[in-house]
Every structure is written in C-alpha cells, then in structure tokens.
Amino acid sequence: MQATYIPYQLELKHPFAIAKFTRTSTPLLLLKLDYEGHTGYGEASMVPYMGESYESAARFLQQVDWSRFKAPFDFPAIIAYLDHLESGNPAVKAAIDIALNDLQGKLLDEPCYVRYGADPAKMPVTSYTIGIDTPEVLREKIADAKDFKVLKIKLGRDNDRELINTIRSVTDLPLYIDANQGWTDRKAAIDTIYWLHEQGAVLIEQPMDKNDLEGNAWITGRSPIPILADEAVQRLEDIDRIKGAYHGINVKLMKSGGMYEAHQMIMKAKSLDMKVLIGCMSETSCATLAGIALAPLCNWADLDGPWLTSNNPFKAPQLIAGRYKLDALPGLGLEGVNAGLFDS
DSSP: OEEEEEEEEEEEEEEEEOSSOEEEEEEEEEEEEEETTEEEEEEEEOOGGGTOOHHHHHHHHHHOOGGGOOSSOOHHHHHHHHHHHOSOOHHHHHHHHHHHHHHHHHHHTSBHHHHTTOOGGGOOOBOEEEOSOOHHHHHHHHHHTTTOSOEEEEOOSTTHHHHHHHHHTTOOOOEEEEOTTOOOOHHHHHHHHHHHHHTTEEEEEOOSOTTOHHHHHHHHTTOSSOEEESTTOOSTTHHHHHBTTBSEEEEEHHHHTSHHHHHHHHHHHHHTTOEEEEEOOSOOHHHHHHHHHHGGGSSEEOOOGGGGBSOOSSOOOOEETTEEOOOSOSBTOOOOOOTTGGGO
C-alpha cells in the first residue's frame, strides 16, 4: 500500500463565528491510498480547537506501517493499532479510516453505505450552518441556504435573541441550535430554550460546558426539545460517561476517528434510546460523503461542509430537496478528483 498526502487550506465563504472563536479557513490533510490497482481517499479536517495540525498529522502518518493493512481490512484491529501509536489525533485517524473504507468499497464493488446497512430511502434532511454574524451577513447566509430545508444556528453569546429575531424576519425554516458550551447560567439557559422552542427550534447542541455534566443534565431534564452532547462526546467510550445527561449525541467523524467507530457510536446510542445527529467540521466532499453514508442511520444530519466553502476540490454531493442522494457508486462515491491534486 502506498500513501500520499498533502496539506490543503479550505477557505470558508464567510468568516465562521461560534461562541468562543472566529475563523476564515480550516487546515486539512488530504490522503490518497493506492492498493492493488485501486485508490481510496481520506481527509483530516483539523479545526483549531481540536489541537491537530498538518504537521502533527504528517508526523503521525510517518509512524504508520502501511504494510499491516491487508484487504479485507480489519477495522477493529486497525483502530487499536492507530490508538496504540498515539492517543488523540482523531482527525488524521479519520483520514486513514475513510480512505480504507473507500478502498474496501472499491475492492468489493459496493458503496460504503451498503456495508454499514444504511438505507438511502431513510436519508434525513441536512441542515445549513449559520455562524454568529451581523444582521446583514446573516441575511446573506440565509440566501446562500436556498437549497436547504433546515438551518443550524450558532449561539452562545449575549445577543442570541437578536440573532434569532433577525433570522425569523426572513425565514420560517426549522432551526437546529448549537450553543457550543456558550451558556453558563442553567436557569437563563432553560428560559432561552423554551423561547427557542417557540421560535421553531428542533434541538439544542451542547448548551453548557462539556465538563458540567450535572448542569447539562439539569437542562436536559427540563427541556421541551432534545438536548445533544457535542463537545462532551467524541469517541465510543464517552457515551457511557454522558448517558442520562443528554437526550442524544452529535457524532462527527473527525472526533470519532472515522466511519467505523462513528457507526459503533450510532448503534450504541440507539441501543440506549438516545437520538443521533451526524455532523461535520469544515470539510470537502470527501469526508462529507463518508458522513452521508451513515446519515440514514441517524435522526438528523448536519453535513453541509462543501456548501460553506469556496474551494472544495471535488464535485459536490448531490442534494435534492434538502436531502443527499446516495448513488450506487463503489466506496464513498467521490467524483471530480483532479489527477494532479496530489502532485502539488
């Protein structure tokens, strides 16, 4: 197996602001694995708060003994091996996992979603994320979201109601809310949640600090809409720790270390009667398609990465009436790969 990887700076259409920071781009590592005449593609999206970088990802990949990976790929053993090399580093581990899943699908001539038992007919609508911004820019972003049926709104500062009122002045689409740990007063938070429910909010992600299990559980026990753990749950082992404190979880491949463990997390959460949102970081079509392959197994989807960026290097996934269409292409179904992309 031959591994080739390059840095790629993913530019955002608009500055992206959440409760605690703002960014205009996201560093990526794009990975290509060649094996027995087939090629698999993977991606690490390394948002700053997760602590990874192209340099740390490249150092990790240099430790990998690629000769260990033989088809059919033993994903539990691969994950254990990668975790043994170094703890953490979930994004670069996700790049490896995604590329291997893409390869496996091509070797078997079947789509990844078939392997994971996902029914394309059960694809949920996906949301379009709108970061904290001025009223003028919020209106621009809503106009960009014309092909979507749900908006995901970032809150967590002192102008939450002003932002929602601006959004409601131009659209009545349902809202997913992400506070990104921005709320600190549980009683004020529950008052806001009841108000948001009246404004058409469907769910709330991570209302308070991820380490405040009791505070988030207090809110969950009183909320009229589902409360989901995001920053509080990253990998499979975290679910047992937070169960009972939230109605559900947000699974992201860049946190879980890839598709295989994300699927395990989805199944684990469902076995505990917890709801599941599958989300994403700032991503190209590559990682987004990996999430789309698992989306029919989930209650909700927030897989809008390619639509928020200005230089997605691949063909965008097909979106129809707010839902992604899964084609019967082998592997991820990634199209539009420039032959010279990995030569740069």
